[in-house]
Amino acid sequence: MTPDPTLADITAEPGVPKPDPLLVLDGVRRDFGGVRAVDVDHLEVQRGVITGLIGPNGAGKTTLFNLLTGFDRGGTGRWTFDGRDVAGMPAHRLARRGMVRTFQLTRVLSRLTVLENMKLAAVGQRGERLLPALLRPVWGAQEADIERRADDLLDRFLLAAKRDDYAGYLSGGQRRLLEMARALMVDPTLVMLDEPMAGVNPALRQDLLGRITDLRDSGRTVLFVEHDMDVVMSISDWVVCMAQGRVIAEGPPARVAGNPAVIDAYLGSQHGADDEQGSEETTS
Amino acid sequence: MDFLVILADAGRGALGPVAAIYALAAIGLNIHFGYTGLLNFGQVAFMLVGAYGVAVTVAVFGGPLWLGVIVGLVAAVVLAFLLGIPTLRLRADYLAIATIAAGEVLRLVFNSGVARPVTGGVFGLQQFAGAFYAVNPIPSGNYGFGRLTFSQRDLWVMLVGWGAVALATLGVFLLVRSPWGRVLRAVRDDEDAARSLGKNVYGYKMQSLVLGGILGALGGMLLAVDAQAVAPNTFNPVVTFYLYALLILGGAGTVLGPVLGSVLFWFLLLFIDSALRQAIGAGYIPDEVISPADVGAVRFALVGLGLMLLLIFRPAGILGDVEEMRLEAGAGATPRRRRRGRKARPAAGKRTDERVGG
Incomplete structure (x- = not known):
């Protein structure tokens, strides 16, 4: 997919300013005991494009999602959404302002x-x-x-x-579809998808990808976490890579995939005794 | 052994004031537990504050009955806030702990010597509902058919009680079919999902707690008025568990469940009670096996047995939807889906490694 023209001339380095940021993070941190799970100095998410958030397991992607969407209110730092300071705002008010999320494990209301x-x-x-x-x-x-x-x-x-x-x-894939459709009922500005492809069969996968690009084409901003690199590379306009809570790289998909820091982060977490075993663990 | 007497006793139980009182409190509990998923184990506390609101206002301070009703309702709202503010943001279990404790604390405090000038202590308060009976429009006499009769006094309490039950049921019927009720059911299913869609979960839980608590308080008031007396030990924790039993019997999360449950519960209880007494009286059951003094306990054992059988064969209660209940337990098509999910994830991961690594 061709990157959004507005992002074409931007330097691919962590924390780079963007022409029209919807979400701006400054010094966002989250500690669990002695472990700093999220430690983002500065990050901007461009309006109207699809931003993919990648990183090995335990990189803090979902924790960051939880912080930004108000589900985890134990973080520090500032972040603004659409120009307004929304740090510490409860989840339901953020959703009403147009920041809607889905969950890694689908949460349809089954009854x-x-x-x-x-x-x-x-x-x-x-x-x-x-x-x-x-x-x-x-x-x-x-x-x-x-x-x-x-x-x-x-x-x-x-x-x-x-x-x-x-x-x-509903089946697993249909639940993903429902979650995404339901998020659209809120009429959001920013849709945050946490692993939208997890547990979805290949046939439905293509459909879901189409829905995500539709979101952008209808003027919404998408930020999504995904482990499937094919998905990330094919639909993202911009990719942000996190490792150990920090943003270690960002840029257009092709640039990030070739970035040595990114390769290190992935391989570093998987240089175990048994490579097969390692990959099983990090993805389960 | 007169079968008609047994039936008349059971019918009196099913239609009498007590069944209406329990139905009213159970409708409140149904809003909490059936529709919002709040584990309130202290519905009896709301009944207590309602009952004492009336009794204390009238018997101790000499206020009018209507003021007592208002005091009781306000007390229920205050109690709901006291219980809800600290616990409703937390997991469901915390409300359960707080409510069961609050019920006991209130009972013991109202029982205590310190509170005696206001609550009457162990002896409670009496004769405060004269104004209620003074406006009884029903001419004196006995009404009914055959052996199933009610005095004009009982009938007046029943009229008001079942009237309140009908109004509350209508209210619940309208509410659960509205978007408000939809949010409540969403909160019951998954709080986080509701929150992610912009619903103020805490606010809805609080509304539910207050609304159900008010109905509990109304039940308590009616109980006090019916007996013309209140005593703290009427409000044992076990009352809450009867309420749960009859709610589940009728079907939690259904509009008519608590009403049907209450009617059936009291019908069965008094049916067994009366049948046992008749059987003992007629010599069918020897005194050594069950003496008349044991009947009170044995009837509950038998009702318990009946409830167990019912839950085995109709786990969602009489009006409940078994399908819906299986979904709550996470059944449906889950087993297959879970296995598929587990397989799909590592595969996706492997592809990730290849791309980034190479």
Whole structure:
């Protein structure tokens, strides 16, 4: 995939400023006891492109995700989203501001139907307040709108046939699709995907890739963590590599893949007694 | 042994004031446990504050009954906040611990000599609901058919009690079908998922706790009014467990579950009670096996047995959806999917190594 033109002239070095950053991190750290799991001095995520976040296991990618999205509020440092300081903001408020995440292990609401999963995600619902909830006329029209939007998205995500099934009956790949479609119901500016391809079969994989590039093409920003390098290299416009909590490299995909520091980080963590064993461990 | 007497006793239990009181408190518990997944093991504490709100206001301070009702409701809201603020941000177990402890603490404090000027201590308070019976519109007499009759006094309590149950059920029916109820069920399934979609999980749990607590308090008030007396030891932890038993019997997370559960629970309990007494009286059961004094305990053992059988053969309760329950336990198509997931991940990892390494 051709890199976004706005990123073409940027030097590929950690912490480099970008022309139109949506997310800016400054001195973001997270300690667990004596271990510093995340230690990012400066990082900018460009608006409107797909940024891939890679790194060996234990590099702090998911921890960083949790910090940025407000799920882990034990971090320090500053980060701004769309120009506003959002450090320490609770997860639900960040989501309403347009930063929506998915999870490494899918979290569909299994005892809600697929359609209910979708409708739940719409923001600003009048019927979500206790007293208006009692009066259907107050929220009925809005609910019908939301249902139309949900049905459109379910169509696009190949889930229309599953509309009225409990989400708990979906397969692993369908859960990924539902999670992504559901995130879109929030109408996010930034979509953060934590290992969107994990446990997805090859046939569905291509579909999911298409959905992710669609997100960018519809003007949204995507930041995703992924272990599958084929995926990262094929859809990312920009790749950030973390190791031991720090950003050790960033740049266009091809540049990062050839970066000695990145190769070191991966091989370094896998130079065990048994290479096969090592790779099993780091990925499970 | 008169079968009609047994049926009349059981029917009195199923329709009487106590069944309505338990149904009301169980509807509250259903909002907590059935729809939000909150493990409230101290519903009886809400009943206690409701009951004492009325009793203390009227019997000790000489206030009007309506003020007592308001005091009871406010006390329930305060209790919900006290329990919820420290625990609702934490894992579900913390609320369970806090609520069961709060129930016992309240009971013991209300029992204590220190609190006696206000709560009446062990003896409790009596005769505070005169105003309630004074407005009883039902002419005196006995109503019913055959042996199943109620006095005008009972009927008045039942009218108000079942009326409240009907209103609460209607409220729950409307709420769980609204987007508000959808968020509640989402919180029950997976808090983090709800949070990631912009829902203020803490706020919803608090609303649920307050709302269910208010219904518990209403149940407590009715209990106090029905007996014209309150004593701390009425509010044992075991009341909460009866509530759970009948809620699960009827079907947790269903609109009518707590009502059906309460009616059935009291029907069965009094059916067994009456049947045992009749059988002993008629000499079918010798005194050495079960004496009349043991009936109170034996009936609970038998009801317990019945509940166990029910849960074996109908684990989601009478109205519950077994499919939905299996999903809660993580069943569905999970076993196959798990295996597939485990295989797919290392394969993806290997490809990663090749690319970056070479």
